Structures are given as C-alpha cells and as structure tokens.
Amino acid sequence: xxxxxxxxxxxxxxxxxxxxxxxxxxxxxxxxxxxxxxxANAWARRALAWTLLVGAAGLLATVVGAAVPxxxxxxxxxxxxxxxxxxxxxxxxPARRLAERVVYPGRTVSAEDLKRWRxxxxxxxxxxxLWMRAAxxxxxxVNMPVVVGxxxxxxxxxxxxxCLHRDGGWTCCLEGWDAAPPGIRRLAxxxxxxxxxxxxxxxxxxxxxxxxxxxxxxxxxxxxxALAATVAHDVRNPLNTISMAVALADADIRREVGDQxxxxxxxxxxxxxYARPWKxxxxxxxxxxxxxxxxxRSDGSRVLADPRQFRRVLDNLVENARLAGAxxxxxxxxxxxxxxxxxVLDDGPxxxxxxxxxxxxxxxxxxxxxxxxxxAIVARIMEAHRGAVxxxxxxxxxxxFTLTLPAAA
Numbered sequence: 001x002x003x004x005x006x007x008x009x010x011x012x013x014x015x016x017x018x019x020x021x022x023x024x025x026x027x028x029x030x031x032x033x034x035x036x037x038x039x040a041n042a043w044a045r046r047a048l049a050w051t052l053l054v055g056a057a058g059l060l061a062t063v064v065g066a067a068v069p070x071x072x073x074x075x076x077x078x079x080x081x082x083x084x085x086x087x088x089x090x091x092x093x094p095a096r097r098l099a100e101r102v103v104y105p106g107r108t109v110s111a112e113d114l115k116r117w118r119x120x121x122x123x124x125x126x127x128x129x130l131w132m133r134a135a136x137x138x139x140x141x142v143n144m145p146v147v148v149g150x151x152x153x154x155x156x157x158x159x160x161x162x163c164l165h166r167d168g169g170w171t172c173c174l175e176g177w178d179a180a181p182p183g184i185r186r187l188a189x190x191x192x193x194x195x196x197x198x199x200x201x202x203x204x205x206x207x208x209x210x211x212x213x214x215x216x217x218x219x220x221x222x223x224x225x226a227l228a229a230t231v232a233h234d235v236r237n238p239l240n241t242i243s244m245a246v247a248l249a250d251a252d253i254r255r256e257v258g259d260q261x262x263x264x265x266x267x268x269x270x271x272x273x274y275a276r277p278w279k280x281x282x283x284x285x286x287x288x289x290x291x292x293x294x295x296x297r298s299d300g301s302r303v304l305a306d307p308r309q310f311r312r313v314l315d316n317l318v319e320n321a322r323l324a325g326a327x328x329x330x331x332x333x334x335x336x337x338x339x340x341x342x343x344v345l346d347d348g349p350x351x352x353x354x355x356x357x358x359x360x361x362x363x364x365x366x367x368x369x370x371x372x373x374x375x376a377i378v379a380r381i382m383e384a385h386r387g388a389v390x391x392x393x394x395x396x397x398x399x400x401f402t403l404t405l406p407a408a409a
Contacts (some may be wrong), residue, residue: 017293022055049099049349056091066167067331084135093180108183109190113141116276117191121198126203130198138191142184148195170199192370201379225275232268239265263371270373274362278384280306287342294318294329301335302408303342305385310405313378313389314344317401324367335407342403343394350398351391359391 010133029048102256118283122138124130131149138146138161147160172192177185239261246257282304287294290307292314302308314331321329326348334341351359351366358364359378375389382389387405394400 022058025051026354046099049096050093051093052098054057056095057085065182087260109187113187114194118198121194122201124198125200125202127199127206128197128204131163132395134191134198138188141187141191142180146181146188151260154179159188161195163195170203172196190374220243221275221277224271225277225401228268228271228275232272235264235268255387267373269370270371270377274373274377276381277311278380280381280384282406285310290314290378292318292331294331296331296333298333299335301340302335303340303405305387305405306407309381311383312383313403314342315346316374316378321399323350324348338407340407341403342405343392344401344403345394345397346399347397348399355390360389 026048029051117137117309121130124133127150132264135148137147138148145158147158148160148163150163150165157176159177159180162173162175164171164173172195174185174188174192176374177188180188208245213328242257242271243261246254251258284302285305285307285308286298286302289300290296290311294314316327318331324346326346329344332345334343355364355366359366360375361374364375365372379389382403382405385405390404392400392402392404
C-alpha cells in the first residue's frame with residue numbers, strides 16, 4: 001500500500017518506492033504458502049519466479065532509462081528493452097532457484113539425493129537393518145533426529161516415518177511433521193517413496209530366504225526319514241537276537257539287557273515318528289474333554305486340533321515332566337481372539353539354562369536316559385496344526401510349555 005500510495009500522492013521519493021514493488025509479491029507469496037493458505041505450490045513458484053524476473057528487468061530498465069539522459073546517449077527505448085531482455089536471460093536460473101527456496105523453505109531434493117538414498121538402502125537385507133539405515137539417512141538430510149519403522153511407539157516430540165504393511169504392500173506415513181517447513185516435509189515425502197520401494201525389496205529377500213529354509217528343512221526331513229527307516233529295520237533284528245541270547249542268563253543280566261533293548265527300540269520308534277510327514281485333521285475341540293493325563297483348567301475356549309495327535313502332544317509333555325521329577329502337573333487353557341493358549345505347567349527341576357534355547361531341537365533332553373526327540377516331535381505336530389510350542393514362564397511354576405493353536409469359531 002505504501003508503494004502505491006507514495007507515487008499516487010506525488011511524493012518526491014521517486015523511483016525508490018517503485019523499485020521495491022517486486023518485494024511485496026515475494027513477501028505475500030511466502031506468507032501464504034508458509035501457512036498453507038494456498039495449496040497450488042507449483043503455480044505459485046512459477047508466478048513468483050516471473051515476478052522476480054519482471055522486477056529485475058524493470059529495475060535494470062529503469063536504471064538504464066535514468067542513465068541515458070545523464071550520458072546523453074540516443075535510443076533510450078531500445079537500450080531499456082535490451083537491458084530488460086538481458087536481465088531475463090541472465091537471472092532466469094537464479095530467480096527460479098530463489099522461488100523454489102521461498103515456496104519450499106528448507107532442503108531441496110535432487111536426482112543425486114534419490115540415487116544416494118537408494119544406494120545406501122540397497123546394502124540392507126533385513127527389515128530392522130533397513131529401518132536403522134533409513135533413520136540415519138533422513139536424520140542427516142533434515143538435520144534432526146527422525147524415527148523410522150513399523151513399531152507402535154516412538155519417542156515423544158520426534159518426527160516419525162511410520163511404515164505400514166497394508167493390502168499386500170507398504171505405505172509410509174509422516175507423523176509429527178506439522179511444524180516442519182514445506183521444503184522439509186517435501187523432502188521427507190520423497191524419502192518415504194524411496195523407503196517404500198526398499199521395504200518391498202527386503203520383503204522379497206526375506207520371502208526367498210524363508211522358502212529356501214523350508215526347502216532345506218523338507219530335504220533334511222526326507223533324508224532323516226530314509227535314514228530312520230533303515231536304522232529301525234537294521235536295529236530291530238539284532239535286538240531280537242540279543243534278547244533271545246540272554247534268555248538263559250542271570251535275572252540281573254536279563255533285566256539290564258532288556259532295559260537297554262527297550263531304550264534302543266524306543267529311540268528307533270521316535271526317529272520314525274520325528275521324520276515322518278505329519279498329517280492332521282483339525283476339528284473344534286474342547287481341551288478339557290481330550291482326556292489328558294493331568295488336570296485341566298479351562299475358560300471354555302475350544303481349539304482347532306486333531307484329537308488323537310493333540311492328545312499325544314499333551315501326554316508327551318506331561319510324561320516328560322513326571323519323568324524329570326515333577327510332583328504336580330497342570331494344564332491351563334486361555335482363549336484370546338483368534339488363538340488359544342494351552343499352558344502345560346509343572347513343578348519339576350526346570351529346564352537347564354544351557355539348553356533352553358534349543359530344547360525343541362532333536363536329541364536335546366533335560367533328563368538322563370531320554371532320547372531327546374519328545375519335544376522335537378511335539379514341535380513337528382504343532383507345526384502341522386499351524387500352531388507353535390514355546391518355553392515360557394508362569395508365576396508359581398518352574399516349567400511352562402505354551403501351545404498356541406487356532407481358536408474354533
């Protein structure tokens with residue numbers, strides 16, 4: 001208003017108020033965009049760039065026009081027009097860059113930035129490593145700490161790039177960026193697009209690894225099954241011969257040989273059980289009605305399980321607990337949404353610390369004389385049910401095995 005009022009009132013300040021006129025649209029556009037009154041940022045950037053060019057050209061033309069009479073040069077209009085054209089050509093690039101900075105205050109994104117981000121993120125092959133590397137990159141780019149990942153919680157006051165897996169694909173949401181300038185938010189948006197691409201790539205890697213592990217597991221089980229069948233056949237015949245050979249020996253010798261023969265025979269049976277492909281036929285099942293060899297406390301939840309095989313799982317866990325020295329064994333059933341947890345609890349000596357991490361692997365046993373295949377067979381049966389068995393903790397008990405199964409509708 002002052003810029004137009006001064007010449008309108010014919011105040012003797014010419015030409016300085018008019019020379020300042022190009023600054024007024026700059027201030028106006030910045031204020032509008034900074035506080036998000038205008039959403040058409042691209043059009044505003046172009047308008048601002050042209051305003052700056054027109055202002056620069058007008059300024060140069062005014063200077064030339066004022067200097068011509070002083071220098072007594074002919075062709076004032078021609079020189080002023082040339083000056084304006086030169087100003088537009090020379091200042092075109094700087095004006096566009098300045099308009100970009102005004103409309104998007106903060107860092108700009110270049111093709112080199114995108115290339116550098118992709119190259120850095122390509123070095124990751126797990127989801128957690130991707131989140132950590134992405135957090136470092138975006139934090140360096142915006143000069144402040146940024147949290148990246150799919151976790152539900154994040155430190156208060158920090159901006160977050162929340163990665164969510166929906167409908168078979170990844171999306172990345174910006175949370176806590178409201179106070180950031182438009183340029184910083186724009187940069188974070190570009191980075192989020194790159195992060196979504198890399199998350200999909202890491203998912204492909206992890207899926208390939210899982211498929212390869214599953215293939216190797218099946219191959220090992222097939223080899224073990226063939227080996228177990230051979231061992232069982234080749235061992236049982238000598239065992240029968242040994243049993244007949246000691247038939248006339250002393251009672252103590254017969255008892256000792258008989259115990260060892262039964263132990264080896266049981267090991268052969270367990271090998272066959274572990275190696276064979278488990279097939280189950282799940283039906284809605286009340287755990288309390290299975291007839292397990294231990295008291296059952298249930299909240300009424302029912303599971304989808306094969307009655308015979310699930311009974312074997314419970315009997316195996318209960319028998320293992322009692323053979324290990326437990327005096328009390330109980331089974332608790334807890335329902336929760338789409339899954340049901342069945343806890344097999346005992347007050348025995350517990351699981352030794354050195355084997356807790358591998359207790360479900362073959363030939364790992366917590367008691368002397370065990371084959372080490374009982375818990376491994378339990379894990380195989382639970383896998384066939386699309387469930388799981390874990391070793392956990394329960395107040396008041398030394399050992400807690402938790403079976404997780406799908407809930408019956």
